[in-house]
Amino acid sequence: MSASRAVAIITPGNNLQHVRYAHKRLSRQLAPLSPAQIGRATTRSHIAYSIQQTRLQSSNSHESDKQKPPLPPLRLLLRALRQSLSLRPIIGAFRDQSLRSLFRQSPEELVLAIILLCVIFGACVYVVYAYFNYFQSEQFTKFPPEIAKSLRRALYYSNYSPDPKLALKYYRLALEQCSKAGLDPFSDEVMGLRIQLAAWFEKIGSYKNSIQVLEALLQDSKQWVKVMEKSVRDGLIDKSGNLLGTSKPQPPTKEAGSDPEMPTNVENMWAKRTRILGKSVGISVKLGELYSNEHVLQSNSAGDHLVWAVETVLKELQRRQTEGVKVDEGDWMTPEQIGGALEALGNHYESKSQHYLAAPLFLQAISLSPPNSCHTAVLMNNLATSLAQQPVETWSESSEVSQAKEPNAAVRPTRSALLASARSWALHAQKTAEKVQGEDRTIECDETCAVALCNLGDIAAMSGDTKEASLRFKESLSLSRRISFEPGIQQAEEGLQRLAASPSSRAI
Structure with a gap:
């Protein structure tokens, strides 16, 4: 050794x-060794050398075998992934001492890095919020999972990554899945899905397809109400509003997306009729708006739908006053909703210059609208315009003679009386818009004030008071410029130009 x-x-x-x-x-x-000891030492060294050589040969033989190293266990992979995603290096870099040194070395780059990290963090928070607030909202959880999945994709290709072909594909698939799953076609969820499809068609400018979807839904709803009312007349529905032979209405099935642990609001036939009839009125008003659109321009169809909506609203009110409210029938449309239907029909008559028909509708809508709101001021303005533009003939002696011959005939208002009434409503509109304060006040109030001032200028010009007309137009022009209201600016400037071109103003 x-x-x-x-x-x-x-x-x-x-x-x-x-x-x-x-x-x-x-x-x-070392002491001198004998020959025998030298021989034994030599033998041992030879044996040790041979053993070492054998071991080296065995190791080399293993290396020569080209075997792949075993894969690391899953625990090691997870640990490496956790370390790669760890925020410790970033947090460590933003410690007091490290942050100061980094700021001294490169302040601009540090500030830019902090801003970039804040932007990335804010984007991540927004994505998570949007996912849970939108795609996991109640409008999806009410549907079965497969229908909710199709609806999510339809909305994704409608709003986030617009693709009309894929959006239409998944809308149709969702409707087919609703039918196969046996969902009630007149439930809020399924009707809402069809309304959403029509709204998407309108959004992409396909007004014809939007009208077709709403027309089909309106016809189905009208048919259901017609069959239900016939069942009432035939005595097939008892006083509790259920079909004969059933003690109570069947609750929604589990496939409809309802949670079995949550109490479900079941509805009888009268409650369902109220809900479907109210939606039908809203759909009909929307169809009137679509038919009046500049890309469609079917005024007669628009008028038919709006007239039906208003007549249905008034008939239902009259029925409830005469027959009373049925069991669990629920409330009818709110005053604001009824006023919206009346206003829509009034605007339709206004567009056709049938001011004598529009004025009573606006007056009725005002009575149903909240007293202190910007929209009430808009309705007052509309009423003032209708009264001022009514083509009423001047009251003459011949009309007095005809009134004497027919004492029961309706008294026709004079032109001066209509203008006075129009001026009164325009002043009411201005004061109402100025009186609204707080959260209820919107830009609509300021625009209404500008329009009311223009209307007062037009009414004064019609009455022959050019001085007041000029003052009102100038006030409207100043207000419109202050709030950047282009239609008000144009209307006020045109009013001043008309006054400048009139003979009476030149004489003054």
Whole structure:
């Protein structure tokens, strides 16, 4: 063993003196060996050398085998992934001492990095919020999972990544899945899905398809109401509003998206009729708006739908007053909703210059509208315009004679009386718009004030008071410029130009 160590010291990199010194020290420490001992030592060294050689050969033989190393366990992979996603390096960089040193070295880059991190963090928070607030909202959870999935895709290709072909594909698929799942076609969810499809068609400018979807839904709703009312006349519905042979209405099935642990609001036939009839009125008003659109311009169809909506509203009110409210029938449309239907029909008559028909509708809508609201001021303005533009003939002696011959005939208002009434309503509109304060006040109030001032200028010009007309137009022009209301600016400037071109103003 000592001899082997001495041999190990002799390497090509060592110098000669160091080797000789090692030999001398070994010779002093080792005693002389006999020939027998030398033979035994030589034998041991030979055996040890052969064993080492065998081991080296075995290791080389294993290396020669080209075997792939085993894959690391899943635990190590997860640990490496967790370390790669760790925020410790970023947090450590933003410690007090590190942050100060970074700011001293490169302040601009540090500020830019902080802003970028804040933007990324805000975007991530918004994405998570949008996902849970929109795609996991109640409008999806009410449907079975497969229908909700199709509806999410339809809305995604409608709003986030517009693709009309894919959006239409998934809308149709969702409707087909609703039919296959046996959902009630007159439930709020299924009717809402069809209304959403019509709204999407309108959004992309396909007004014809939007009208077709709403027309089909309106006809189905009218047919259901007609069959239900016939069942009442035939005595097939009892006093509790249920079909004969059933003790109570069946609750929604689990496939309809209802939670079995939550109480479900079941409705009888009268409650369902109220809900469907109210939606039918809203759909009919929307169809009147679509038919009046500049891309469609079917005024007669618009008028038919709006007249039906108003007549249905008034007939239902009259029925409830005569027959009373049925069991669990629920409330009818709110006053604001009824006023909206009346206003829509009044605007239709206004567009056809049938002011004598529009005025009573606006007056009725005002009575149903909240007293302190900007929209009430708009209705007052509309009423003032209708009264001022009614083509009433001047009251003459011949009309007095005809009134004497027919004492029961309706008294026709004079032109001056109509203008006075129009001026009164325009002043009411201005005061109402100015009186609205707080959260109820919107830009509509300021625009209504500007329009009311223009209307007062027009009414004064019709009455021959050019001085007041000029004052009102200038006030409207100033207000319209202050709020950047382009239609008001145009209307006021045109009014001033008419006054300048009139003979009476030149005479003054």
